[in-house]
Amino acid sequence: MPPASxxxxxxxxxxxxxxxxxxxxxxxxxxxxxxxLVPFVPAGYPSLDATVDLLPALEAxxxxxxxxxxxxxxPVADGPIIQEAFTHALAKGAKVADVFAAVRAARPRVSVPIxxxxxxxxxxxYGLPRFIADAKAAGLDGLIIPDLPPxxxxxxxxxxxxxxxxxxxxxxxxxxxxxxxxxxxxSTGFVYYLSVxxxxxxxxxxxxxxxxxxxAVKALTDRPVCVGFGISKPHHMAMLRGVADGAIVGSAIVxxxxxxxxxxxxxxxxxxxxxxxELTQV
Numbered sequence: 001m002p003p004a005s006x007x008x009x010x011x012x013x014x015x016x017x018x019x020x021x022x023x024x025x026x027x028x029x030x031x032x033x034x035x036x037l038v039p040f041v042p043a044g045y046p047s048l049d050a051t052v053d054l055l056p057a058l059e060a061x062x063x064x065x066x067x068x069x070x071x072x073x074x075p076v077a078d079g080p081i082i083q084e085a086f087t088h089a090l091a092k093g094a095k096v097a098d099v100f101a102a103v104r105a106a107r108p109r110v111s112v113p114i115x116x117x118x119x120x121x122x123x124x125x126y127g128l129p130r131f132i133a134d135a136k137a138a139g140l141d142g143l144i145i146p147d148l149p150p151x152x153x154x155x156x157x158x159x160x161x162x163x164x165x166x167x168x169x170x171x172x173x174x175x176x177x178x179x180x181x182x183x184x185x186x187s188t189g190f191v192y193y194l195s196v197x198x199x200x201x202x203x204x205x206x207x208x209x210x211x212x213x214x215x216a217v218k219a220l221t222d223r224p225v226c227v228g229f230g231i232s233k234p235h236h237m238a239m240l241r242g243v244a245d246g247a248i249v250g251s252a253i254v255x256x257x258x259x260x261x262x263x264x265x266x267x268x269x270x271x272x273x274x275x276x277x278e279l280t281q282v
Contacts, residue, residue, distance in 0.1 A: 035247055036224070055068075068102075143166075167187055
């Protein structure tokens with residue numbers, strides 16, 4: 001992959017079939033099961049080369065949107081498995097510019113939207129206008145910023161939208177109704193609904209009232225609503241079909257990556273591919 005630098009390189013031409021969020025979710029609705037798959041991968045884990053190899057493979061597995069996590073020393077809501085992956089990436093020297101370089105290298109082989117997930121403190125230190133410009137040039141389509149609640153989010157998301165990127169903000173089960181409506185309004189990519197409050201991680205069961213909760217959020221917006229936090233088993237996917245527009249899968253993917261941490265990138269990709277094939281079987 002190309003070496004990283006403090007200044008992003010020239011934009012990579014977009015693939016001719018590059019999809020918008022609406023187009024990609026429309027494709028997902030037309031597939032068996034009718035639900036999108038939104039996999040999360042921590043950039044730079046177990047290596048930046050592995051990230052470049054994995055992104056196009058995720059689309060081949062049926063990804064509707066791909067989340068790329070920017071390594072951070074103090075994750076906002078990530079459980080132990082993702083925190084460990086970020087610590088590994090940071091120890092190997094992964095920086096913001098490296099994440100942009102990895103996305104740029106993979107982008108010509110990925111047509112679905114790629115979104116960056118990161119703490120706003122990273123964006124703030126980098127500089128908001130510069131971050132937006134470099135993210136756009138690298139090939140990102142949007143940002144998920146979990147620690148950017150209203151009313152601060154209004155100014156920041158307005159700047160992000162003006163720069164040509166979509167935003168996806170988080171709604172928790174404990175989010176007040178008026179705050180939910182505001183978050184939904186500010187989310188232009190999709191709305192990220194947390195199945196449970198707390199941190200990420202695999203779970204055996206999802207809340208029994210999850211379907212009702214998702215429907216309540218969908219009533220607030222015309223944007224897709226995707227569910228994350230704990231999605232890891234085929235019966236979770238079955239529970240979400242006909243309810244959510246997408247299932248966000250993170251910790252379960254990273255655990256498979258960890259099992260092949262010392263292997264070549266192709267082995268990491270194969271492990272993730274095998275897991276997602278099993279997870280999404282209708």
